[in-house]
Structures are given as C-alpha cells and as structure tokens.
Amino acid sequence: MSNLEFGPIMRALLRNKVGAILIALQIAVTMTIIVNAVFIIVERKAMMERESGLDEANTFYLTTTGFGKDFESKRVTIEDLALIRNTPGVIDAIQVNAIPMSGSGWSMGLATQPGEEIESVGTANYMVDDHALNTYDAELLAGENFSPEDIRFRERNQSDWPDLAIITQALAKSLFPELGIDEVVGKTIYIGDNEAMIIKGIIDKLQAPWVGWNNLDHVTLTPEMMAFPSMRYLIRTEPGMRDKLMTSLEETLANQYPNRIIRNVETITATRDKSYRQHSAMINILTATMILLTLITALGIIGLASFNVNRRRKQIGTRRALGASKQAIIRYFMVENLIISSFGLILGVGLTIGLNFMLIEWFAVKALDWYYIPTGVVLLFVVGQLAAFGPAFRAAQISPALATRTI
Incomplete structure (x- = not known):
C-alpha cells in the first residue's frame, strides 16, 4: 500500500475518531479477557486431567455405620x-x-x-x-x-x-x-x-x-x-x-x-466430578464469555465498517469513476480496519499483562506463558479482518455512476 493511500485513511480516521477509538478499546478489552481466560481454562483442564493413581472406572466406596x-x-x-x-x-x-x-x-x-x-x-x-x-x-x-x-x-x-x-x-x-x-x-x-x-x-x-x-x-x-x-x-x-x-x-x-446402615455408596468417577465441579463451571463460564465477547467485537467492527461505507458512498463512487479498482476499494477498508485493530491490540497487550499480574497477586495463579499473547494478537487480527471484509466487499460493488448523483 502506498503513502498516497495511507494518508487519506489516517485523515479520515482522525476526522471521525470516536468510533475508531471505541472499536480499538473494545478489541483491547476483548484480547485482555480472552487471553487470560484461555490461560485459566488450559490450567484448570490440566488440573482436572491429573491422574489419581486409582483404577477410577472400576472403583467405588461405601460407608457402614454400626450402632x-x-x-x-x-x-x-x-x-x-x-x-x-x-x-x-x-x-x-x-x-x-x-x-x-x-x-x-x-x-x-x-x-x-x-x-x-x-x-x-x-x-x-x-x-x-x-x-x-x-x-x-x-x-x-x-x-x-x-x-x-x-x-x-x-x-x-x-x-x-x-x-x-x-x-x-x-x-x-x-x-x-x-x-x-x-x-x-x-x-x-x-x-x-x-x-x-x-x-x-x-x-x-x-x-x-x-x-x-x-x-x-x-x-x-x-x-x-x-x-x-x-x-x-x-x-x-x-x-x-x-x-x-x-x-x-x-x-x-x-x-x-x-444394627448398622450402609450409606454414601459412590463411584470414584462421581467423586472426581464433584470435586472438580467448580473448575468445570468456571471453564463453561469463561468459554461462553469469550465467545460472546468475540461476537460482540466482530459485530462492532462490522458496524463501524458498514457505517463508514454508507457515509462514503459518493466518495467511493467517485474513486471508482476515476479508475480505482474493486481490489483497491476493498484494500482501503481492510487497511483502515487493520490500523484500528493494531492500536487496539497494542493496548490489549499491555492490559493483558497487567490483568495477569493482578490475577497472580489476588488469586495466586501462575504467570501467563509468553506465547499466549502473540496467539491472541493473531486470533483477534484474523477476526477483525474477517469482520471487515463483508462491508469492504460491499463497498467495492458501488457503481461509479453514483458519483454523478446528488444527495
């Protein structure tokens, strides 16, 4: 992408920065929560899968109480x-x-x-x-x-x-x-x-x-x-x-x-399930939260991109009339989203590390492994680009004749 294209994109974002800032913040918060949530889920699953040493599938116990x-x-x-x-x-x-x-x-x-x-x-x-x-x-x-x-x-x-x-x-x-x-x-x-x-x-x-x-x-x-x-x-x-x-x-x-009663007849597998019930509930809640946040973030990106496309329809038509290709129009909006996402992801890296430090201090969790952060960056980058592609593709379909119309 040339500097001639990058300059107009940045100027357009600065003129209408509120929406871009909100989406960048949303991406940052989503990354912060998702990365730490995935780390906690992996840690909890590893705990739940620890071997007890027992033949769990074939072992049970009971209590007998005499009187x-x-x-x-x-x-x-x-x-x-x-x-x-x-x-x-x-x-x-x-x-x-x-x-x-x-x-x-x-x-x-x-x-x-x-x-x-x-x-x-x-x-x-x-x-x-x-x-x-x-x-x-x-x-x-x-x-x-x-x-x-x-x-x-x-x-x-x-x-x-x-x-x-x-x-x-x-x-x-x-x-x-x-x-x-x-x-x-x-x-x-x-x-x-x-x-x-x-x-x-x-x-x-x-x-x-x-x-x-x-x-x-x-x-x-x-x-x-x-x-x-x-x-x-x-x-x-x-x-x-x-x-x-x-x-x-x-x-x-x-x-x-x-003169006795038999009670509490239970399998080891049921005991394991009960003991890890809180872990299972936490995993389910965090998974649902991550999915919901990702969807909300994707919808936010789609909404902002669609708003920008509708607001610039005549401008897009003019560019098409002056010879801009459909690929150039798609690239324009994809790069615009990339810039917004990049600011959000940079902020998200800082927030992710900060939240992990707080979790270590408050809940004695382990320190976040380094590779979770670049993985989160790549994941949200892909989500952002996929979300922006639909509105960008629709923008490329705008007819050059729109440039001759009055609003």
Whole structure:
C-alpha cells in the first residue's frame, strides 16, 4: 500500500475518531479477557486431567455405620472385608479413613529429622492394610508392601503412629531430593516432632483428598485399620462389574448385620466430578464469555465498517469513476480496519499483562506463558479482518455512476 493511500485513511480516521477509538478499546478489552481466560481454562483442564493413581472406572466406596453397645467394630471389619474380597467380580478391597479427591481426609507433616525447629513436608495419610496397593492399583517402585503382621487396629483417641510407612514417589522426592527412590527405602521419617517411622516402600502415584492442594501427590500409607463404629470400604472391581456390585454389596452388607446402615455408596468417577465441579463451571463460564465477547467485537467492527461505507458512498463512487479498482476499494477498508485493530491490540497487550499480574497477586495463579499473547494478537487480527471484509466487499460493488448523483 502506498503513502498516497495511507494518508487519506489516517485523515479520515482522525476526522471521525470516536468510533475508531471505541472499536480499538473494545478489541483491547476483548484480547485482555480472552487471553487470560484461555490461560485459566488450559490450567484448570490440566488440573482436572491429573491422574489419581486409582483404577477410577472400576472403583467405588461405601460407608457402614454400626450402632448399639453390642456392635463389634473389629470383628465386623474383618468379616466384611473377607466377604467383599471373596465376592465374584471384586479384585480387592480395603477399609480406609479417606478417599482420594473427596475433599475430606487426614493430613500430617513429616520431617527427616526430629525436633520442633525442623521444617516438615505436608502429606495426606491413608490408614490401610496389606491389600491397599492392589485396591489402589498402585505400582510398588521400591521396597516392600505391608505384611499382614504389620497391620494394627487404631482405637478411638489413639494418638501414636505405626513404625512403618509406604509413601508416594512425589513425597519421597520432597523429603529426600538428593536421593534415588531405592535409597529412600529404609530411611527414617518423623511425625509429631519426634515419633519415628521407617519407609518400607515407595509407590508410583496416589492423590490426596484435596484437589486444590499444592501437595496433591504427597501421600503416606500407614499399616492400620480403624476400630470405629463408622467405617469406609474402598472396593475395586473387574472391568464392567462396578455398577452391579455397588447394588449387590450394599444389600449384602446391610443384611449381614441388622444394627448398622450402609450409606454414601459412590463411584470414584462421581467423586472426581464433584470435586472438580467448580473448575468445570468456571471453564463453561469463561468459554461462553469469550465467545460472546468475540461476537460482540466482530459485530462492532462490522458496524463501524458498514457505517463508514454508507457515509462514503459518493466518495467511493467517485474513486471508482476515476479508475480505482474493486481490489483497491476493498484494500482501503481492510487497511483502515487493520490500523484500528493494531492500536487496539497494542493496548490489549499491555492490559493483558497487567490483568495477569493482578490475577497472580489476588488469586495466586501462575504467570501467563509468553506465547499466549502473540496467539491472541493473531486470533483477534484474523477476526477483525474477517469482520471487515463483508462491508469492504460491499463497498467495492458501488457503481461509479453514483458519483454523478446528488444527495
């Protein structure tokens, strides 16, 4: 495009700058929101897709609550687990104090040395027996599984801990960053300032109950079952058997002892959906907002371009009568929109970075990756040019004879 064309375009914009400024601001705001929204959506989707370590599609859990003075928690737990494990279609089952991704559980701090002044590493704690790894579908990377002799019952108000533990690979790296996982086995860790536990094994992956926790992959398994009236069983089934066994085992366990109730029968997939419900809602809202803003911006560009075409119809006809081609008329309005969009996108880059800084400060989100900004610039540039093409094409169809008409 020559300077002879660029000059008239700029002069025309300066004479009618209000509309151009409003569209540029609209483009800037749209870019600011879209780029940060896309970044948040990608971040949230990545969080939602984190592997829990469980065989989620084939795992469910239920809660059994006994009542009455004659209810024997230990005996019922042992008999329940034997019944469940021997049920056709069940791979394995455990009694456990908390469920991954459920939002409720036990946590503690572990340190590599005793003493109050030693900084601890946060971890979730699951109280399990020697069937836990098979039930969780966890891979033992180093060391050994618990043996039946390692398992104890935890009584109400009991505060001491077993002297053995199995931890996740992520927790092992946080506790002993300089060691390989094979070297971590046999190391002593401390809970409650000075109570020692020996690491017996390391598993590949298992998630804590709190999906928003920074230490989601920090999990400790301790060899104990709870002698409580209310207990939770985690059950892993063969593929395709989960839903059938949820119904049949609920009924079987309910009939096994009359002085108890079975409740909260739920799949791990349903638990995941509930835990990430806010993330899903945020993604849907941000997606709808982005689509709406893009449409509004495109309509604004179309409106301004159409207004300029209608206002300059006689001028366009004159240019056509003087020999201007249709391509030249289209180019004129496309370049005019490009200039407006460029100002808006330059302002949008600054606003995008500023908004991201505020989100980091207020909501502790991660810093925006650099490539989101040029991607947003290209996207809105394409949207702007596509929106302007329709009015520009209509302008090119104006007849040169219009120049001879009076208004």
